[in-house]
Amino acid sequence: MISVVDLNRSFGTAHVLKDLSFDIAPGRMTGFVGGNGAGKTTTMRIILGVLEADSGQVLHDGKPITAGYRAHIGYMPEERGLYPKMSTIDQLVFLGDLHGRDRRETRTRGMELLERLGLAERATSPVEELSLGNQQRAQIAAALIHDPVALILDEPFSGLDPVAVDVTLEVLRDVADAGAPVLFSSHQLDLVERLCDELVIIAAGEVRASGTRAELLATADPVWELEADADTGWVRGMGVRVEEFDGGHVRFGADSEEQAQAVLAEAMTRGVVHRFGPVTHSLHDIFKETLA
Structure with missing residues (x-):
C-alpha cells in the first residue's frame, strides 16, 4: 500500500497541493483524474521523490517510503524520456543495467514486452524513427523492464490507437493482478472507466472524491x-x-x-x-x- 498523507506543495504564491490524501492499494488500478493544473503530475513526482513536499508524507505500508523502494517503482512521465538515437531494445537493456539487472535476462524480458506491445519488429530501430504511438509503447516497456514493485504512469494512453490501448490495458492489468499498486492519470475518461478499480478525482490540489466506480456512482x-x-x-x-x-x-x-x-x-x-x-x-x- 502506498499512502499519500496530507501533502502540501507550493510554487511561489501558487498553492498547488492542499492537504492531499489518498491510497494506492496493492493489486488495484487507481485512476487519478483531474483537469489541467489540478496537481496530478506534482503529486506523482512527490511520490517518486523527484519533488519534495512542503509538508505531509508518502508512506509504504504505513512507514515513510524509502529510496530503495522508490528505486523499484516503474515510472512513465507524460513527456517521453527515452534516448532518441538508441535502439528500442538497447534502451531497455540500458535501463535494466541502471537497475542492476542481468543483461541477458533483461534483453529476453525486453523482447517479451516489445512482442506483447506489438513493437517487436521495431526492436532494433532507433527511438527517433518510431511513430509517436510506438514511442509511447516503448516508454511503457521502459517502465516495466525491471519488474517494478509499483507503477506510476502519467497519461500512458496518449497517442495510442485503439488496438494499442487494448494491449496496454491487458499488460497493466497483469501487473496489478501480480499485486503491484498502480496509479495512472488520464484525460480519457472512458479508458479510466474501463480499467480502474479505484478513482481519485482531484481539483485545485484537493481530493474532491475517491472510491470505487460503484461507490462514486452511488453518490x-x-x-x-x-x-x-x-x-x-x-x-x-x-x-x-x-x-x-x-x-x-x-x-x-x-x-x-x-x-x-x-x-x-x-x-x-x-x-x-x-x-x-x-x-x-x-x-x-x-x-x-x-x-x-
Whole structure:
C-alpha cells in the first residue's frame, strides 16, 4: 500500500497541493483524474521523490517510503524520456543495467514486452524513427523492464490507437493482478472507466472524491428521463429538478423513486409514454458533477 498523507506543495504564491490524501492499494488500478493544473503530475513526482513536499508524507505500508523502494517503482512521465538515437531494445537493456539487472535476462524480458506491445519488429530501430504511438509503447516497456514493485504512469494512453490501448490495458492489468499498486492519470475518461478499480478525482490540489466506480456512482444525484407524446413542460411544477427539456422529452433529478414515479403517473394521465427510467451515469457525469 502506498499512502499519500496530507501533502502540501507550493510554487511561489501558487498553492498547488492542499492537504492531499489518498491510497494506492496493492493489486488495484487507481485512476487519478483531474483537469489541467489540478496537481496530478506534482503529486506523482512527490511520490517518486523527484519533488519534495512542503509538508505531509508518502508512506509504504504505513512507514515513510524509502529510496530503495522508490528505486523499484516503474515510472512513465507524460513527456517521453527515452534516448532518441538508441535502439528500442538497447534502451531497455540500458535501463535494466541502471537497475542492476542481468543483461541477458533483461534483453529476453525486453523482447517479451516489445512482442506483447506489438513493437517487436521495431526492436532494433532507433527511438527517433518510431511513430509517436510506438514511442509511447516503448516508454511503457521502459517502465516495466525491471519488474517494478509499483507503477506510476502519467497519461500512458496518449497517442495510442485503439488496438494499442487494448494491449496496454491487458499488460497493466497483469501487473496489478501480480499485486503491484498502480496509479495512472488520464484525460480519457472512458479508458479510466474501463480499467480502474479505484478513482481519485482531484481539483485545485484537493481530493474532491475517491472510491470505487460503484461507490462514486452511488453518490450521484438520481436522474430520470421521460419521453412522451405530449409536451412535458408541466414537469417543472412537480417539485423535481429539470435538467433538460425539449417538447416531449425531459430529463430531471428526483430526491426519491417515489417522486419520480409520481411524475410518470402524471405523464400517463396526459397521453402516451414512450420511455421512462433512471439515467445510467458515466464517469464523465461524476467528474462534471464533482467539479461543479
